[in-house]
Amino acid sequence: MSSRLLFTPIKLAGLNARNRIVVSPMCQYSSHDGGPTDWHLVHLGKFALGGAGIIFCEETAVESRARKTHGCAGIYNDKHVPMYRRITDFIRANKSIPAMQIGHSGRKASCGPPWTNFKPLTDADAKLGLTPWQGVSPSTVAHREDAQVPHELSVAEIGEVIASWREAALRTLNAGFDIIEIHGAHGYLIHQFLSPLANKRTDAYGGDLQGRMRFALELTEVVRAVWPKDKPLWFRVSAVDGDGGAWSLDDTVQLARELKARGVDVIACSSGGINGPLNMAIVPRVAGYQVPYAERVRHEAGIMSCAVGLITEPAHAEDILQNGQVDFIAMAREFLYNPNWPVHAAKALGVTDYLDLLPDEYAWWLKRREKIREISK
Numbered sequence: 325m326s327s328r329l330l331f332t333p334i335k336l337a338g339l340n341a342r343n344r345i346v347v348s349p350m351c352q353y354s355s356h357d358g359g360p361t362d363w364h365l366v367h368l369g370k371f372a373l374g375g376a377g378i379i380f381c382e383e384t385a386v387e388s389r390a391r392k393t394h395g396c397a398g399i400y401n402d403k404h405v406p407m408y409r410r411i412t413d414f415i416r417a418n419k420s421i422p423a424m425q426i427g428h429s430g431r432k433a434s435c436g437p438p439w440t441n442f443k444p445l446t447d448a449d450a451k452l453g454l455t456p457w458q459g460v461s462p463s464t465v466a467h468r469e470d471a472q473v474p475h476e477l478s479v480a481e482i483g484e485v486i487a488s489w490r491e492a493a494l495r496t497l498n499a500g501f502d503i504i505e506i507h508g509a510h511g512y513l514i515h516q517f518l519s520p521l522a523n524k525r526t527d528a529y530g531g532d533l534q535g536r537m538r539f540a541l542e543l544t545e546v547v548r549a550v551w552p553k554d555k556p557l558w559f560r561v562s563a564v565d566g567d568g569g570a571w572s573l574d575d576t577v578q579l580a581r582e583l584k585a586r587g588v589d590v591i592a593c594s595s596g597g598i599n600g601p602l603n604m605a606i607v608p609r610v611a612g613y614q615v616p617y618a619e620r621v622r623h624e625a626g627i628m629s630c631a632v633g634l635i636t637e638p639a640h641a642e643d644i645l646q647n648g649q650v651d652f653i654a655m656a657r658e659f660l661y662n663p664n665w666p667v668h669a670a671k672a673l674g675v676t677d678y679l680d681l682l683p684d685e686y687a688w689w690l691k692r693r694e695k696i697r698e699i700s701k
């Protein structure tokens with residue numbers, strides 16, 4: 325389609341993405357009993373109509389107790405499979421790749437949505453039908469003062485949790501997704517195992533870097549074993565912690581190398597979230613502030629990487645790719661503002677057939693309008 329890298333199709337395992345623009349996972353707090361609703365079909369469907377290459381569903385819980393809120397998405401029950409199938413069929417029919425992010429909130433479970441500042445649920449909420457539940461974690465360390473102390477997973481229970489990732493991966497496959505991303509970032513369960521701030525264990529799942537990585541690596545092996553070879557596996561990291569640097573970029577590079585050896589195809593680099601209510605690091609929020617993390621992972625671990633975080637300008641996105649810093653550009657909030665961002669970006673970058681990113685139902689009319697404009701100039 326174009327000499328612009330952003331719009332150059334890219335091969336990824338057995339898939340071809342029509343461009344390198346990724347809709348980053350975005351929790352909607354609009355699921356019922358874990359299952360997606362009409363909201364999700366419209367929310368995700370419009371990004372396919374708008375021309376994105378890869379569209380990620382929000383963090384989707386591998387167990388019921390792995391949700392953060394009662395409204396969080398899940399894929400912990402077979403009944404969820406046909407509900408997601410409706411969404412994946414629509415995304416694929418409109419030339420985008422349907423991708424799933426699976427995750428486990430661990431000790432960050434049992435809270436309200438962001439507009440309550442993720443306030444932990446209490447007995448008062450129970451009276452409104454929002455019963456609190458206890459989260460799980462490597463150690464009995466709460467992530468904020470007003471949160472419940474989590475249950476410390478025994479080694480046998482760790483095995484059960486890992487098995488739930490396998491089941492979720494199989495359901496994800498049956499639901500028609502082409503990519504899985506394992507959510508290892510933002511202070512959720514995998515990140516809790518990785519970080520010495522949350523992981524105080526003295527057994528094989530704690531202690532040094534190798535011990536703290538064990539949960540992430542075992543779980544990745546289990547998911548990879550059931551996820552077909554021709555379908556890519558992504559892993560999202562918090563490349564650095566927002567709190568005291570307890571998890572460093574060097575650690576992330578080491579983790580990325582181990583993940584690559586276990587068949588992970590792409591590392592998506594976010595940051596922060598181990599302590600406190602919000603999911604982002606305390607790093608200066610300049611445009612593309614996490615690009616250097618994804619760049620280092622790409623070069624030092626020799627694995628494809630995806631940048632995310634305040635990338636909104638087409639020329640900036642293109643430069644990041646042209647500079648060889650990363651392989652994919654993910655965006656979240658900009659897609660909420662403009663679901664047709666790829667079309668606008670293609671036009672801004674001088675891609676002549678930019679309207680072809682839209683479905684015929686729209687493109688035919690808009691091309692006609694362009695012609696009329698040309699004639700009447």
Ligand SMILES: Cc1cc2nc3c(=O)[nH]c(=O)nc-3n(C[C@H](O)[C@H](O)[C@H](O)COP(=O)(O)O)c2cc1C
Nearest residue numbers: 348349350351382383632633634635655656657658
């Ligand atoms: C509404 C909303 C929900 C989010 N939910 C998730 C999520 O489910 N999983 C995840 O890894 N990141 C989540 N994030 C973080 C985004 O994927 C992204 O990393 C972050 O917003 C920075 O990118 P941006 O500047 O393009 O918005 C969410 C962000 C927003 C705005």
